[in-house]
Amino acid sequence: MTSTQNTPNADRTALSVAVIGAGPRGAGVLERLAANLGTEWNADRSLTVHFIDPFPAGPGRIWRFDQSPLLKLNSMAADVTMFTDETSVIDGPVRPGPSLIEWIDQVRAGAIELPPVDAALAAEIAQLTGSSFPTRRLQSLYLDWFFRRAVDDLATAVTVQVHLARAARVDDLPGGDQLVVLDDGATIEAHLVLFSLGHNGSQPEPEHAELASFAEWHGRVYLPPAFTADADLSGIRPGENLIVRGFGLAAVDLTVLLTEGRGGRFDRNDDGELVYLPSGNEPRLFLGSRRGVPYRSKISSTLVGDRPVPRFFTPAVAAQLESTSESLDFTAQVWPLIAQESLWGYYRELFTGHPERVSLPWAEFADRFAAIDPRALPIAAGTPVAADARRSSHPLVDFAGDAAAIEDGIEAFRALVAEGVPDPIDRIFLPEFDRPLHGLRFGSAEELQAALREYIRGDLDLRTRPEHSATLGLFVALLTSLFTLSDIIDSPKWTAESRVRDIHGWWLGYFSFIASGPPGHRLEELVALSEAGVVEFLGGDLWVDADEQTGLFRAGSANVDRVVTAAALVDARLPDTSVSRSDNELLRALIASGGGVEELVADGDYVGSTGRLLVRQHDTRVVDANGGLHERRFAIGPYTNSPFVGAFSRPRTNAISFRENDKVARALLRHLAALHAPAPASIDA
Template sequence: MSPLPEATLVVVGAGPRGTGLLERIAANAPELLPDRPLRIHLVDPHPPGGGRIWRHDQSPLLRMNSMAEDVTMFTDERSTLTGPVRPGPSLAEWAADPAAHPPYAPPADPAVAAELRNLAPTDFPTRRAQSAYLDWAFRRAVADLPPNVTVTVHRHTATAVTGPADGPQRVRLASGAELTADQVALTLGHLGSAPDRPHRELADFAERHGGFYLPPEFSADADLTPVRPGEHLVLRGFGLAFIDLMVLLTEGRGGRYRTGPDGTLAYLPSGREPVIHVGSRRGVPYHSKTGYRLQGPPAPLPRYFDATAVDTLLTGDGPLDLRRDLWPLMAKEIGFGHYHELFHAHPERTALPWADFLAAYDRLGWYSPELAALLAAAVPDPADRLDFEALDHPLDGLAFTTPDALQQQLRTYIAADADRRADPAYSADLGAFHALLSLFQQLPRVLASGRLTARSIAEDLDGWWFGFFSFLASGPPGFRLRELLALSRAGVVRFLGAGIRVAADEAAGVFRVTSRSLPGHVVSATALIEAYLPRHALERTRDPLLHGLYRSGALVEEVIADATRTHRSGLLTITPADGRIHDPTTGGPHPRRIALGAHTNGRAVAAFARPRTNSPGFRQNDSAARALLRALAEPHPTTPPPPALATHH
């Protein structure tokens, strides 16, 4: 019997998503492709593992917003997969003894090696440390591949994919080389887009008047050198991108922090900093991450927003609205996580036995007056109750007569948030966080059902929900808020408040900024940065491969339409079950192309996850890997690949 011909897979994108897919291929190949030789071409101009976002080549000042023990690239006993679970260490576990986890290779950067030696599980690592972990995770995935699978790494940009649905695919590289494949996977990670019209107009204004404007950009890639020392700069946005920019424009320019005898942090300017004015819709920074663990037993999640509840929601054919139909169950689930921790870890601050409280809580709807009465009776201190409206809009109804009054209010608010998130006495906040993460187990099912209205997807899901989730759950380490307070006291950072508006004053050649928090007050600046990450828009994508496919009509942007609205999300349409790209020529899934990640309507939250959270991203990787392997097991004709540029196995 003649040997089976070699199958070929090209994976475009070698960051965490591509690495995660490779890990799932290694786990599933013994079952689904036991005998046929498979060559995998991994294409990315950046180092495999970290990719562009998590590459080593970025400022050592930039850190993760997760503790080391909360980052993993591996499935575990909580993962619900079709394929096999292959446990692996978290970042903290790996750093504790990297030589115990082959293939071991010491980090080339001595500073990273020293950081890893001293890394505590509750530390917030540098992004360079995460880059080292991802580099190792990639090398482990390659080492775990069975002998019939080899990997070739191409440090180039993929510029085009061509080929018929029923024939070999050809992937063109910027080097001019061409790879021929049976299957192609696009694991491109976070992508930028060319500026839209409002951003272009602001850029043109700044150029005409000798100012500076930066549209949404990934912070590590941003060129901040045109921002002059002492220049008045507006940062529009108060999330993680703001934190990164704050660091790069202050400590990154030679400033330093000093702790005084009373424990207060002070900032010592270098003189090269601009004057940073910051504001946003809410007017406050993202809530800081907690710096402790749960004090009580973990809540048995999910309880209310589970598979049974979603089955009930999806019964029938009527449209669904996230805020009306889903949010009451989602909010109750978050509340369950919050109060479970409060009653079990801090029972002295509750007035009912847990069993009695839970029996009543089970019966009542989130917005019912009876639930409000139950919470008031069972949880005497309002500071221990969960109030989403107050959390979401902390400056609503507040207006200040002077800028100094606003500065003092924001310092008080930020200090209180940093203190609370550092205090295990308020570990109910962490209980709510765990429940918040659990919601992503079922949200993809609702989205895949096609039942959410176009308005609800545009405004509630892509708009409010993801923003609210990030505000509560994706904030910076607490020490960053302490640094922000020090910068405010030093006069380097000035708060603008909520609901800011920016106008380009053509006569004066400056940006004029106002806010709801300071009626009648105007700030003038010669520099403006959009301090938030770019959202991918397929029609304006900067990725050359996607750009070419979109322009040629080989891709479909997700468009949700109903009787009242049409919403263009800017995302690539795929089949959520296995990542197959929607083929506009047939109206169905493309048999040879898949895509995974943030640029797709799979709306993956992250390519790595907290341990034991049954990550949806890992489930997507597993489903896609199995679909690829099943397809590669079929007897497609294969053209021999070009000579290898670099081989790992």
């Protein structure tokens, strides 16, 4: 199916670009194309933009309207925007627009009209506030509107054609033009192609394939890593045991769909506590992971202390580090600075925003903190624990050659915090913050359940109550550090191990654990589900195997002597990125043809792969198997080696995704402007 937007009659001699993937990243590029037409393009010159996606343009697959109304964003409505603003450091024009909550305000005021919506969505629109966590269906409407507005903002000589189909492969034509072959047999010829494929699934890894074979042989259920909204949960039967490996957003969504999604409901008792009333259709969920605790909840408190200003890991510091280093090692050189910045953000907000909770002047604490060796901070524990636990924030910290200096720093930090922060609840040490169950043993499963419920309630207090806004200081510092890291992410000086193991490895998981958790009410619901006996916690350092004798899955943890058996197992996480093993036929064809290559890195004896499509950071042009740059192909998204970013962002954060969108839009327009041959016709089946 093909639809033409913006002009009633497409100019079939226009220069053209095919954007494969019409989700929010593709829509963001379209908005940047519209913004940059005046500076990078002759407004009278015809241009056709083809969007190719089997899912609706704007929302795409992940944010499509057709999914459970129970599924929500993990961002508040005030923290979601698709528009650039005064903080955006871009070459193209800034074009502000409404955040999600501002858009809803305009909908309620009648300034923006929506198609008819169902009663649940109408109620959500009526009640939504800036601190609400909107449903994905509501976000879908916002993204649909954003795409249509971007189309309307284009010059009249620009035509947008939307093709509701899947691209199977892209071929080079004589002269350099690109032929996009669709799965319905149609073809589209274009001068340039932008791959904007968003998150992709993956063909099963060996472990997952073995578990799937075991499940099929024994009549059990196994679901490998996947997007929860796409998973077929019909085989998970009421009342049966289900082992869930993973405790992030995918596990939270899975829990929602298997409890409230099966007819259960939440209510308040006379004491105001949340309770769960089962429907009887739920399985019995056993949740565990490496950490054994859920991602930390989203923060709803407000900063009240000094304005956050980076001090230790700033763009200038990052640039100097990159320019003066022969090689860059994330663990040894960058992570200590990020840890220092994160702790600085936390304690600055605590001391300047809540002086009644501290016993030292901020100036004194700040001076003594700044004098501590930053290499000690990622491994400084608040209580005496085993040496390996001190390293749990990152297991690869190397004491070699600097053990004495680092130990002195650890002792200095412990002493400073003990002196300046009287209440242990206000103290933060990164290893314990990252791995709260590490080294703990419980006498029974019941003790573990009680401890986890207490932990979750405590985390909710720290992330929501106004007197604990220091956790927001930590978040802001960590987010700023992520943006600063993006400035040097494309440096050729990174060691191979750092690029694979750190930047595209544990660092993203660490950031997500702290900064990308679920809404607070989801964790309150998790406690209620635990108290109702529908959910049980397995603990940390989870192990899972398949027992051929019983035909059941088994699981246990390092925190309690208990083995659970189940007829169903779900790996509740997103698939690892691997373009060579992607479930996307187009990506696999691109790699197989040599037109693209999975990023391989090597240092000495170390050879590794990031699993991502290699692109040149300067303009996101695709690198082929021979190391050359393809003249007509560009790629953006989490499957590339560009900085990991979301498709939308918090307002006024100089969002990386908006910078990327502007960069690639301008590159596309410059390349198109340099072409003089008329564009070939679009051929539809």
